Amino acid sequence: MKTITTPNGQWNFAKKGKRLFPAVLSGLMLFSCGDFESTPDDLLALEAQAKKSGLDPKEPGLIFAAALANGLKNENIRNFVFDKTQDQFDGDFNFLYFTEKDQSLGGPNSKSLTFAEAIFGDQSNFRSTESSLEFDPLMQVALRGNDNQLLSMEDLAPNTPVLYISPNQNLKTNPIVPAINSDGEVSEWDIRNVPDQPVLVIGQNERLVKVAKNSNARIAVEELCLESATPYFSDGTNDYYFFTDYFCGGGGIGGTPGGGSGGGSSGCDRDINSTWERLDRVKFTTMQELSDATGWQDGAPEVFFIVFTGSSQSNLAQIKKAVPKVDRSKWKDCGIFNCRTEWVFPENLEIFHWDKQNYSQIITIQWYEYDPGDSETEEKEVTYKDPITGIEFTRTETVVTSNNDEDLLMTPVEYCNDATGTDARIYTTGKIEFVLKID
């Protein structure tokens, strides 16, 4: 592993140590008829890295990533890319190459230069290969990294690394992807690690759904939903819809290119009400489960839970909360001959604010009953997937409990589950039941 320094800070890449950009630059500038004319040795680093990731070195997206990394030396390109990511057409810091490639780059000396020309060469000056590369219309340029850093960014650094995530790469089995920076270095990046500084990620947009214009093909999908929806863009043979329109779910976030409206409002309780999640009530499913978790001689149950939020930020990935300790009698209602379990209502036990941008749309809640004992560290492998870029990464979540804790098991909670009023969903693990509310 080698640490390299960028203007924004330090990067910890497993560096291949190959100079790429002289090769890519010469290749991009001198290629003819769609092929690089650079010497084969110059492309070895990229090819080797591509093969390591199980990719075809001639993948258009990979070539685009290399070209973009090189182009970031140009301030106009940097500004263009940064501005487009800030538009957040689908709610996140990304844009589609397909819809933006013909946009004017801007800048004092680039009035007539489009983004594609700036990246791949002006037709008047260079023989462009852009037309020979078949880019997936859903290929996007995304700005990724720590959320706080993304929000506070004002521009792109010239040496911002560009990662390429191929739609053909199985990130679960092979999480190493090529990373290229403008110094001409090809590196590799383990996408299970969140970079310390923002990076550009070339990948597939997953908030848009391709629907064939062919009427027969459209019948096969939710035609009724699409009737009232406007595609975000079309490429001649296909329309591309926000997935929320496609699945009749509403919740479209951005607008169409050129400022048109798109998407729609959502009916989820959590979309309408933005207050914090709170534990409304909790109870054991049966007296057996209560006694199994904590015998009467153990006194009051000490119930706590860990919320796995799916956040890529380590400080937000787990939220641990305890149900306020109440007397054992509050957990049950006993008559003369038998007992049944009772709901316990914690007062104002707020958990977190479920912001879809920061947390997964499905979280899991793991329940325990605390019993004193030695500290026990359990490591759970959790795979995360960025809902927008599709970046998958596995991280080891460390859960510290007591070795005597009673595992009351877990249940998932979906963002659009009812969370208000009397129809708020009651979740159960089989051992414990609970209700989350936001009203």
Place this chain on the structure above:
Amino acid sequence: MRNYFLIFIFLGLSFESFGQALKIGIASVKESSFSNSVVQIDSVAAFEQTQRGETYLMPFIKSEWPLSERFYFSFGVQYYRSYLSLAARYTSESFPKNIPFISKGRSTSTNNFEFPLGFSYLLVKKNQVRIFLELSAVPVWSIQSFTPLDIDVPQGIDWTQEILDVINAVETIPNPFYMNYQYGVSMEYKRFGLTLFRTANMSRSISNDYQLYDQEYNFQRRIRSTRIGLYYSFGLKKEKN
């Protein structure tokens, strides 16, 4: 309530029917369970949540008959309630990537009536202190009390009929009869006694195996416990010095 009622019946029996001495007490049972079985059904793995020291209370009575100056024959009844907890951990292609698995579970309780039958050896007898070594074979009848989980399925991404059936099949595991052995030591001062003994299974497994959809799966489990109790001895015949 029925179980407590039975105990009161035992306690209510005439002392004369119990021979030389009748000891009545209460013990704390610290029980650990061990299971090495995982039932794999498609993408569902069902296994026992092994316990590392659950504590239960156990009333007991014991009667002793002298066989010689130092050997005694003993017979008793002891009762406690314990739990068997089954967990199902499962995955599905429909689960989102940040949820590699979900786990659910259910417990069943067993009312354990134990009838230790064995011998005591009077190791020390000094002044009013007596120390016994004890060894017994213990037939155990376990009467199960189980409430199946009853929820509407399918529900969310986690609850399916299969998962519900898998965890409710915990009911099929407990064996209604098995044999234990127990050994320990008791120390008496005057009529008060302190007893400490361990109990373990005679057979390799006390499970009735796991049954689901008319299919039987091997399910081995054992339990072991350490018990410490206090008792009061009703000596029906005063010993002559």
